[in-house]
Amino acid sequence: MKKIALIYISTGTGGCSEVVRQIAYKLSLQHDVTVIANNELRNYFYSTKFSFSGVHSSLINKSYFLRFLRFIIRRWLDKDYFLKQKLKVIFNKNQFDIIHLHSPFALSIFELKWKKESKLVYTDHDAIYNIKIKHHFNIDLNYSSFLHNLKNLDGITSPSERSLKRLIKLTSPSKQLKYEVIRNGLNIPNKIPNRDLSSIRAIFPGGSNSIKGLNKFIYLLESTSVELLQDIGFRLYILGECEQFTKTYINESWLNPYIIFAGHLSSMDYNKILKKSNVYINFSESEILPLALLESLSHNIIPFVKDVGAITEILSKDENCIIVSEDSFIEDFKKLKNINFLNNIYENNKLISSGFHWDKISNQYSNFYLLLK
Structure with a gap:
Protein backbone atom coordinates (compact mmCIF):
# COMPACT_ATOMS: atom_id res chain seq x y z
CA MET A 1 0.00 0.00 0.00
CA LEU A 186 -16.33 6.10 -16.91
CA ASN A 187 -19.02 4.11 -15.14
CA ILE A 188 -20.62 2.05 -17.88
CA PRO A 189 -24.44 1.76 -17.77
CA ASN A 190 -25.92 -1.73 -17.50
CA LYS A 191 -28.01 -1.25 -20.62
CA ILE A 192 -27.39 0.98 -23.61
CA PRO A 193 -30.69 2.45 -24.83
CA ASN A 194 -31.80 2.23 -28.44
CA ARG A 195 -31.63 5.49 -30.39
CA ASP A 196 -34.17 7.08 -32.70
CA LEU A 197 -32.10 8.74 -35.45
CA SER A 198 -35.02 10.13 -37.44
CA SER A 199 -34.50 13.55 -35.85
CA ILE A 200 -31.31 15.05 -34.39
CA ARG A 201 -31.29 15.84 -30.68
CA ALA A 202 -27.80 17.20 -29.96
CA ILE A 203 -26.09 18.12 -26.70
CA PHE A 204 -23.30 20.62 -26.20
CA PRO A 205 -21.89 20.17 -22.64
CA GLY A 206 -19.71 22.76 -20.96
CA GLY A 207 -21.48 26.04 -21.66
CA SER A 208 -19.85 28.92 -23.51
CA ASN A 209 -16.52 29.82 -21.92
CA SER A 210 -13.85 30.88 -24.39
CA ILE A 211 -12.21 27.48 -24.93
CA LYS A 212 -15.31 25.28 -25.15
CA GLY A 213 -15.95 26.49 -28.70
CA LEU A 214 -19.71 27.08 -28.46
CA ASN A 215 -19.55 30.53 -30.05
CA LYS A 216 -17.50 29.15 -32.95
CA PHE A 217 -20.02 26.34 -33.41
CA ILE A 218 -22.97 28.78 -33.39
CA TYR A 219 -21.32 30.97 -36.03
CA LEU A 220 -20.74 27.91 -38.22
CA LEU A 221 -24.27 26.62 -37.62
CA GLU A 222 -25.55 29.96 -38.96
CA SER A 223 -23.95 29.10 -42.30
CA THR A 224 -26.48 26.28 -42.72
CA SER A 225 -30.15 26.92 -43.47
CA VAL A 226 -33.62 26.71 -41.94
CA GLU A 227 -34.47 24.04 -44.50
CA LEU A 228 -31.55 21.83 -43.45
CA LEU A 229 -32.29 22.10 -39.72
CA GLN A 230 -35.97 21.40 -40.31
CA ASP A 231 -35.11 18.49 -42.58
CA ILE A 232 -33.15 16.71 -39.84
CA GLY A 233 -35.46 17.83 -37.00
CA PHE A 234 -32.52 19.55 -35.30
CA ARG A 235 -32.58 20.61 -31.64
CA LEU A 236 -29.50 21.64 -29.65
CA TYR A 237 -29.36 21.48 -25.83
CA ILE A 238 -26.63 23.69 -24.35
CA LEU A 239 -25.64 22.27 -20.95
CA GLY A 240 -23.89 24.33 -18.28
CA GLU A 241 -23.38 28.04 -17.76
CA CYS A 242 -23.83 30.19 -20.85
CA GLU A 243 -22.46 33.72 -21.18
CA GLN A 244 -25.06 36.44 -21.60
CA PHE A 245 -23.45 37.59 -24.85
CA THR A 246 -23.97 34.12 -26.33
CA LYS A 247 -27.57 33.90 -25.10
CA THR A 248 -28.41 37.30 -26.55
CA TYR A 249 -26.76 36.47 -29.86
CA ILE A 250 -28.71 33.21 -30.20
CA ASN A 251 -32.01 34.74 -29.08
CA GLU A 252 -31.70 37.40 -31.78
CA SER A 253 -30.67 35.00 -34.56
CA TRP A 254 -32.76 32.71 -36.77
CA LEU A 255 -31.31 29.77 -34.80
CA ASN A 256 -33.34 30.63 -31.68
CA PRO A 257 -36.18 28.10 -32.25
CA TYR A 258 -33.66 25.26 -32.58
CA ILE A 259 -31.61 25.87 -29.41
CA ILE A 260 -32.50 25.17 -25.77
CA PHE A 261 -30.47 26.51 -22.83
CA ALA A 262 -30.63 23.64 -20.33
CA GLY A 263 -28.27 25.24 -17.78
CA HIS A 264 -26.65 23.31 -14.93
CA LEU A 265 -28.32 19.92 -14.44
CA SER A 266 -28.51 17.46 -11.58
CA SER A 267 -27.16 13.97 -12.28
CA MET A 268 -30.72 12.71 -12.70
CA ASP A 269 -31.67 15.43 -15.20
CA TYR A 270 -28.36 15.01 -17.06
CA ASN A 271 -29.07 11.30 -17.48
CA LYS A 272 -32.55 12.14 -18.79
CA ILE A 273 -30.99 14.43 -21.41
CA LEU A 274 -28.52 11.69 -22.38
CA LYS A 275 -31.34 9.18 -22.87
CA LYS A 276 -33.18 11.38 -25.37
CA SER A 277 -30.09 12.70 -27.22
CA ASN A 278 -28.41 11.08 -30.20
CA VAL A 279 -25.56 13.48 -31.12
CA TYR A 280 -22.78 14.84 -28.89
CA ILE A 281 -21.05 18.07 -30.04
CA ASN A 282 -17.56 19.07 -28.89
CA PHE A 283 -15.74 22.13 -30.24
CA SER A 284 -13.35 22.43 -27.28
CA GLU A 285 -9.83 23.66 -27.98
CA SER A 286 -8.29 22.32 -24.78
CA GLU A 287 -9.78 19.16 -23.29
CA ILE A 288 -7.72 16.10 -24.16
CA LEU A 289 -10.36 13.46 -23.50
CA PRO A 290 -13.61 14.95 -22.13
CA LEU A 291 -15.60 12.77 -19.73
CA ALA A 292 -18.73 14.03 -21.49
CA LEU A 293 -17.48 12.36 -24.68
CA LEU A 294 -16.93 9.03 -22.90
CA GLU A 295 -20.33 9.29 -21.20
CA SER A 296 -21.91 9.94 -24.59
CA LEU A 297 -20.16 6.92 -26.05
CA SER A 298 -21.37 4.78 -23.15
CA HIS A 299 -24.93 5.81 -24.09
CA ASN A 300 -24.16 5.27 -27.79
CA ILE A 301 -24.57 8.93 -28.70
CA ILE A 302 -22.83 9.83 -31.96
CA PRO A 303 -19.87 12.25 -31.57
CA PHE A 304 -19.77 15.33 -33.84
CA VAL A 305 -16.36 16.67 -32.82
CA LYS A 306 -13.20 18.57 -33.70
CA ASP A 307 -9.90 16.71 -33.90
CA VAL A 308 -8.42 17.68 -30.53
CA GLY A 309 -6.41 15.67 -28.00
CA ALA A 310 -7.14 11.95 -27.87
CA ILE A 311 -10.40 12.00 -29.82
CA THR A 312 -9.01 10.58 -33.07
CA GLU A 313 -6.75 8.21 -31.10
CA ILE A 314 -9.78 6.35 -29.80
CA LEU A 315 -12.27 7.06 -32.61
CA SER A 316 -12.05 6.63 -36.37
CA LYS A 317 -13.49 9.24 -38.70
CA ASP A 318 -16.83 8.22 -40.25
CA GLU A 319 -16.68 4.85 -38.44
CA ASN A 320 -17.11 5.98 -34.82
CA CYS A 321 -17.68 9.72 -35.17
CA ILE A 322 -18.04 12.71 -37.46
CA ILE A 323 -14.84 14.76 -37.42
CA VAL A 324 -15.66 18.38 -38.14
CA SER A 325 -13.52 20.91 -39.96
CA GLU A 326 -14.40 24.60 -40.09
CA ASP A 327 -13.57 24.62 -43.80
CA SER A 328 -16.04 21.82 -44.57
CA PHE A 329 -18.61 22.40 -41.82
CA ILE A 330 -21.73 22.35 -44.03
CA GLU A 331 -20.60 19.17 -45.77
CA ASP A 332 -19.85 17.56 -42.40
CA PHE A 333 -23.14 18.75 -40.92
CA LYS A 334 -25.13 17.31 -43.83
CA LYS A 335 -23.91 13.84 -42.79
CA LEU A 336 -26.53 14.09 -40.03
CA LYS A 337 -29.14 13.69 -42.78
CA ASN A 338 -27.86 10.25 -43.77
CA ILE A 339 -29.71 7.75 -41.56
CA ASN A 340 -27.76 4.74 -42.92
CA PHE A 341 -24.46 6.50 -42.20
CA LEU A 342 -25.57 7.33 -38.65
CA ASN A 343 -26.80 3.78 -38.08
CA ASN A 344 -23.39 2.41 -39.09
CA ILE A 345 -21.69 4.63 -36.50
CA TYR A 346 -24.33 3.64 -33.96
CA GLU A 347 -23.64 -0.09 -34.51
CA ASN A 348 -19.85 0.39 -34.53
CA ASN A 349 -19.94 2.17 -31.16
CA LYS A 350 -22.07 -0.27 -29.18
CA LEU A 351 -19.09 -1.87 -27.43
CA ILE A 352 -16.47 0.88 -27.71
CA SER A 353 -16.95 2.32 -24.21
CA SER A 354 -16.20 -1.03 -22.51
CA GLY A 355 -12.46 -0.29 -22.73
CA PHE A 356 -12.74 2.78 -20.47
CA HIS A 357 -14.01 1.36 -17.20
Missing part, protein backbone atom coordinates in the same frame (compact mmCIF):
# COMPACT_ATOMS: atom_id res chain seq x y z
CA LYS A 2 1.32 3.43 -0.99
CA LYS A 3 0.53 6.81 0.53
CA ILE A 4 -0.63 8.98 -2.37
CA ALA A 5 -1.46 12.70 -2.62
CA LEU A 6 -3.64 13.70 -5.57
CA ILE A 7 -3.44 17.47 -6.09
CA TYR A 8 -6.09 19.20 -8.16
CA ILE A 9 -6.02 22.98 -7.71
CA SER A 10 -8.05 24.65 -10.43
CA THR A 11 -8.25 28.33 -11.37
CA GLY A 12 -11.19 27.66 -13.66
CA THR A 13 -14.47 25.76 -13.36
CA GLY A 14 -13.00 22.59 -11.87
CA GLY A 15 -14.00 20.70 -14.97
CA CYS A 16 -11.64 17.75 -14.40
CA SER A 17 -12.70 17.24 -10.78
CA GLU A 18 -14.84 14.21 -11.69
CA VAL A 19 -11.77 12.55 -13.25
CA VAL A 20 -9.74 13.14 -10.08
CA ARG A 21 -12.60 12.04 -7.81
CA GLN A 22 -13.02 8.75 -9.65
CA ILE A 23 -9.26 8.12 -9.65
CA ALA A 24 -9.10 8.91 -5.92
CA TYR A 25 -11.97 6.58 -5.08
CA LYS A 26 -10.65 3.64 -7.10
CA LEU A 27 -7.06 4.06 -5.86
CA SER A 28 -8.28 4.31 -2.25
CA LEU A 29 -9.44 0.68 -2.47
CA GLN A 30 -5.74 -0.30 -2.63
CA HIS A 31 -3.83 2.70 -1.24
CA ASP A 32 -3.93 5.48 1.39
CA VAL A 33 -5.16 8.47 -0.67
CA THR A 34 -5.36 12.18 0.21
CA VAL A 35 -6.97 14.66 -2.20
CA ILE A 36 -5.68 18.25 -2.01
CA ALA A 37 -8.01 20.53 -3.93
CA ASN A 38 -10.04 23.75 -4.01
CA ASN A 39 -12.08 24.50 -0.89
CA GLU A 40 -15.16 24.86 -3.11
CA LEU A 41 -14.83 21.20 -4.06
CA ARG A 42 -14.85 19.89 -0.48
CA ASN A 43 -18.41 18.53 -0.63
CA TYR A 44 -17.83 17.17 -4.11
CA PHE A 45 -14.81 15.17 -2.96
CA TYR A 46 -16.47 13.94 0.26
CA SER A 47 -15.72 10.24 0.76
CA THR A 48 -15.22 7.78 3.59
CA LYS A 49 -12.54 6.09 1.49
CA PHE A 50 -10.03 8.95 1.15
CA SER A 51 -9.19 12.16 3.02
CA PHE A 52 -9.49 15.73 1.71
CA SER A 53 -7.53 18.94 2.32
CA GLY A 54 -8.95 22.21 0.98
CA VAL A 55 -6.29 24.80 0.19
CA HIS A 56 -7.41 27.28 -2.41
CA SER A 57 -10.26 29.58 -3.39
CA SER A 58 -10.35 29.70 -7.16
CA LEU A 59 -13.18 32.23 -7.67
CA ILE A 60 -15.05 29.57 -9.61
CA ASN A 61 -17.99 31.10 -11.49
CA LYS A 62 -16.91 34.65 -10.55
CA SER A 63 -16.54 37.41 -13.11
CA TYR A 64 -13.56 37.79 -15.40
CA PHE A 65 -12.88 41.19 -13.78
CA LEU A 66 -12.48 39.59 -10.32
CA ARG A 67 -10.20 36.91 -11.75
CA PHE A 68 -8.09 39.56 -13.44
CA LEU A 69 -8.02 41.69 -10.27
CA ARG A 70 -6.77 38.72 -8.29
CA PHE A 71 -4.16 38.10 -10.99
CA ILE A 72 -2.81 41.68 -10.54
CA ILE A 73 -2.83 41.40 -6.74
CA ARG A 74 -1.05 38.05 -6.83
CA ARG A 75 1.67 39.39 -9.09
CA TRP A 76 2.15 42.40 -6.80
CA LEU A 77 2.24 40.24 -3.65
CA ASP A 78 4.68 37.71 -5.11
CA LYS A 79 2.17 35.23 -6.49
CA ASP A 80 0.70 32.50 -4.26
CA TYR A 81 2.27 33.09 -0.87
CA PHE A 82 -0.76 32.08 1.26
CA LEU A 83 -1.61 29.06 -0.88
CA LYS A 84 1.98 27.86 -0.72
CA GLN A 85 2.00 28.27 3.07
CA LYS A 86 -1.00 25.94 3.31
CA LEU A 87 0.67 23.40 1.03
CA LYS A 88 3.90 23.69 3.02
CA VAL A 89 2.06 22.73 6.22
CA ILE A 90 0.51 19.68 4.55
CA PHE A 91 3.82 18.41 3.16
CA ASN A 92 5.66 19.09 6.43
CA LYS A 93 3.13 16.97 8.33
CA ASN A 94 2.96 14.14 5.79
CA GLN A 95 5.42 12.02 3.87
CA PHE A 96 3.86 10.71 0.67
CA ASP A 97 5.19 7.94 -1.55
CA ILE A 98 3.54 9.55 -4.60
CA ILE A 99 2.60 13.20 -5.19
CA HIS A 100 0.36 13.24 -8.25
CA LEU A 101 -0.47 16.66 -9.74
CA HIS A 102 -3.58 16.96 -11.89
CA SER A 103 -3.63 20.54 -13.16
CA PRO A 104 -1.14 22.90 -14.87
CA PHE A 105 -1.67 25.44 -12.08
CA ALA A 106 -0.83 22.85 -9.39
CA LEU A 107 2.40 21.99 -11.21
CA SER A 108 3.31 25.66 -11.64
CA ILE A 109 3.04 26.53 -7.90
CA PHE A 110 4.59 23.31 -6.55
CA GLU A 111 7.95 23.76 -4.77
CA LEU A 112 10.40 20.93 -5.30
CA LYS A 113 11.62 21.06 -1.67
CA TRP A 114 8.19 19.67 -0.66
CA LYS A 115 8.92 16.56 -2.70
CA LYS A 116 11.52 15.14 -0.28
CA GLU A 117 11.64 11.37 -0.99
CA SER A 118 8.34 11.30 -2.86
CA LYS A 119 7.93 10.48 -6.52
CA LEU A 120 6.43 13.40 -8.44
CA VAL A 121 3.88 12.63 -11.19
CA TYR A 122 1.92 14.94 -13.47
CA THR A 123 -1.17 14.05 -15.46
CA ASP A 124 -2.00 16.40 -18.30
CA HIS A 125 -5.76 16.96 -18.78
CA ASP A 126 -5.42 20.03 -21.05
CA ALA A 127 -4.06 20.28 -24.55
CA ILE A 128 -0.49 21.44 -23.95
CA TYR A 129 -0.37 23.64 -27.03
CA ASN A 130 -2.91 25.95 -25.37
CA ILE A 131 -1.05 26.24 -22.08
CA LYS A 132 0.28 29.75 -22.82
CA ILE A 133 -3.00 31.25 -24.04
CA LYS A 134 -3.99 34.06 -21.68
CA HIS A 135 -7.65 33.13 -21.27
CA HIS A 136 -9.29 33.22 -17.87
CA PHE A 137 -8.59 29.56 -17.16
CA ASN A 138 -4.81 29.86 -16.98
CA ILE A 139 -4.34 33.60 -16.48
CA ASP A 140 -2.65 32.70 -13.16
CA LEU A 141 -0.21 30.19 -14.64
CA ASN A 142 3.46 30.87 -14.04
CA TYR A 143 4.77 29.31 -17.23
CA SER A 144 8.48 29.43 -16.31
CA SER A 145 7.76 27.64 -13.01
CA PHE A 146 5.57 25.16 -14.88
CA LEU A 147 8.45 24.33 -17.25
CA HIS A 148 11.00 24.13 -14.41
CA ASN A 149 8.90 21.62 -12.46
CA LEU A 150 8.10 19.70 -15.63
CA LYS A 151 11.84 19.02 -16.02
CA ASN A 152 12.00 17.56 -12.49
CA LEU A 153 9.17 15.04 -12.67
CA ASP A 154 9.56 11.32 -12.11
CA GLY A 155 6.54 10.42 -14.23
CA ILE A 156 4.04 11.87 -16.71
CA THR A 157 0.75 10.43 -17.91
CA SER A 158 -1.77 11.80 -20.37
CA PRO A 159 -5.01 10.56 -21.94
CA SER A 160 -3.51 11.38 -25.34
CA GLU A 161 -0.40 10.05 -27.06
CA ARG A 162 0.22 13.22 -29.04
CA SER A 163 -0.26 15.46 -25.98
CA LEU A 164 2.14 13.23 -24.04
CA LYS A 165 4.75 13.63 -26.79
CA ARG A 166 4.43 17.42 -26.60
CA LEU A 167 5.01 17.31 -22.85
CA ILE A 168 8.01 15.00 -23.12
CA LYS A 169 9.67 17.44 -25.54
CA LEU A 170 9.60 20.03 -22.75
CA THR A 171 11.22 17.78 -20.13
CA SER A 172 14.91 17.29 -19.35
CA PRO A 173 16.48 14.73 -21.75
CA SER A 174 18.98 13.65 -19.08
CA LYS A 175 16.32 12.64 -16.54
CA GLN A 176 15.07 9.05 -16.46
CA LEU A 177 11.41 9.83 -16.89
CA LYS A 178 8.60 7.26 -16.83
CA TYR A 179 5.63 8.07 -19.04
CA GLU A 180 2.47 6.36 -20.20
CA VAL A 181 -0.80 7.03 -21.98
CA ILE A 182 -3.63 6.41 -19.50
CA ARG A 183 -7.09 7.30 -20.76
CA ASN A 184 -9.92 8.69 -18.67
CA GLY A 185 -12.62 6.29 -17.52
CA TRP A 358 -12.63 3.13 -14.09
CA ASP A 359 -11.40 -0.17 -12.59
CA LYS A 360 -9.11 -0.66 -15.57
CA ILE A 361 -7.88 2.95 -15.41
CA SER A 362 -7.08 2.81 -11.67
CA ASN A 363 -5.14 -0.43 -12.17
CA GLN A 364 -3.08 1.31 -14.84
CA TYR A 365 -2.22 4.10 -12.38
CA SER A 366 -1.32 1.60 -9.65
CA ASN A 367 0.98 -0.27 -12.03
CA PHE A 368 2.51 3.02 -13.19
CA TYR A 369 3.33 3.99 -9.59
CA LEU A 370 5.17 0.68 -9.16
CA LEU A 371 7.50 1.65 -12.01
CA LEU A 372 8.67 4.78 -10.15
CA LYS A 373 11.53 3.24 -8.18
